Amino acid sequence: MENFPENAITIAGNGLGDEMVLIREGASFKPNVYLWLYEMGKLEELVSSFHAIRMVIETWF
Template sequence: MPFNLSDEQLAQTEKELDAKLPHEYREVMKIDNGGEASTDEDDWEFYPIKDTSDRKRLSRTCNHIINETESCRGFGNFPENAIAIAGNGLGDQMVFLKENGQFQNTVFLWLHETGEIQELAASFSEIEKL
């Protein structure tokens, strides 16, 4: 069963990131924090945004976007200004890039083996969640 996400929990994550997340992404995650998507490139599982409002939600969001981003940094070629929002289960990530204190609307594909970044969608609204 999908969990919603409060504005307060979103604000806490943005404070930890020291940047605002894209509006379209925020609105979708407030309704269904996590989920899946399919693109021409691959199938994706969205990482939730950390929710500390109760023990069950904290447990269900332990693989949140900040933790997953830190794991990606272990590859050594993950962009410093990126946040991982979804993975394909094989190491590649769907990411947003931060510019001027804000994560941009464009969704990128980060290839873990090469460190290459490719545009996946001009905005999050182009990614259809399943």
């Protein structure tokens, strides 16, 4: 994927190319969860901690 961060790991996707990702920082991952926007080739912070992702997921489903 063009512009996809090398240090990112996908934890969920919408089937259209957008991915929910974690960013590796050294030997661990940042606490933030990011959204990789495929069509824009852009990474945006979704939530500031993995624990906050529950609220986001509940609004998606």
